[in-house]
Amino acid sequence: MKSTFFILAASMLLWGQPAFAEPSRPNVIVIMADDLGYGDVSCYGATTLQTPNIDRLAAEGQRFTSGYSSASTCTPTRFSFLTGVYAFRQKGTGIAPPNAPAVIKPGTVTLPSLLQQAGYQTAVIGKWHLGLGGPEGPDWNGDLKPGPLEIGFDECFLLPTTNDRVPQVFVENHRVRGLDPTDPLWVGDRAPSDDHPTGITHRHTLRMDWSHGHNGTIHNGIGRIGFYTGGRAARFRDEDLADAWVKRSIEWIESNQHRPFFLFFASHDLHVPRMPHERFQGKTSLGFRGDAIVELDWCVGEVLNTLDRLNLASNTLVVFCSDNGPVLDDGYKDDAVEKSGDHQPSGPFRGGKYSIFEGGTRTPFITRWVGRIPAGVSDEVVCTVDLAASLASLTETPLPTDACLDSFDLLDVLLGKAGAKGRDHLVQQDNGQAGNFGLRAGAWKLHQSVRGKSKANGKTNTNEKNQFQLFHLVDDPAESTNVAAQHPDVVQRLSLQLQRIITEGRSRRAD
């Protein structure tokens, strides 16, 4: 016994490191952009604007050409990212309204709870959009729980839903920040009085007009979805969102630099209303949509500079991704369509936000860990839903069998290891209410669409008549030619595979 100890101690001295390998515990920062398309950044082919900081991340790490969000809207992608479960498995995971209760129930194993278990400090700073409060919804003037702190985050500093939804206040841990109790905040889905100014009654006063929806309460000259009164002292200016989150993130990184940390930086750029800070306005020829991309890139640069300044770059895994694909007119007249010129927000792909075409979910996806991830481009299939199992693997945190049911351990792929294989299949969904699915399996892409009409984005869409469509992504990356009739065997095989994944309730092997 004694001699074993001696040998171990001696070998530690000799090699200068512990004899038993400690689990690897680098810091992890996930930067999730909002509505950023595959073609929206210069390292993925944009030429009408430049994103030097995102490009730097790509140049120093792995840039994925088949990196996906799991859904083509926000709430389901964020649900899947945090839980490792496809959102279609749980009701109520579609776009969350202003008074939505917490979508992820306390007790759920989540990416942050797994990292907490591994000894990490965890925080989410930015857009939440996963509901707050019990079944009755958020208690805006009281404790806003359950919320992020009940599912694995030690701290949060949030915009509750999206900035086109009311209210424009920050939630700091369990409270609305800066709320004056003599001016309580009320949030509802009906005008509180006949004389409450709205985007309809006071349309002439708006500084950014709406094109559909967004005609409820007016704040900062912009009409919103839903209504609110009070909470005046707590309200922020749209222009200041990115600055507030960057400042808070830098402070949080500084104060946690000596222990392993996980930061989920959930940018609001480039979601509507696109109202970047004045110093970014007019920086691109694409209008505020392009300017918001430049603001997003600035945020990424601030995070990277902080890691450099604190000497943390070689001990921090940074993941950059998006929650869904791009949209030009998402309900405001902000000239995104008129000024788009030659810019291709979805890159070479068809469709965008709300769609199961590749443009809806195939988005920028980059991993960087200086000294550990080689620089390069990977064509392997990875998805935001895989981060939970992959980061559990990185930190050697045991994954309970009944948790993260659709999250695959793709750590080696994310770390750019030669020969590592990504997913051989991936289910994609739209907002989840209409039941449209995409199944990517190798070069094939099967669409299963609900026949007839579905509602999304305030518009009624008529889906293709075919319930199944099939595309060959290598020959036809733009999904322009449906080849289902030529390959009935492939349609049969993939539709069975899709049904099995839906009905079996999990796609991660139980082992």
Ligand code: NG6
């Ligand atoms: C839609 C909104 C859209 C956007 C979206 C959610 C209308 C007409 N459209 O209902 O503007 O807010 O919801 O976007 O109101 S997401 O990226 O958060 O999923």
Ligand code: CA
């Ligand atoms: Ca989004």
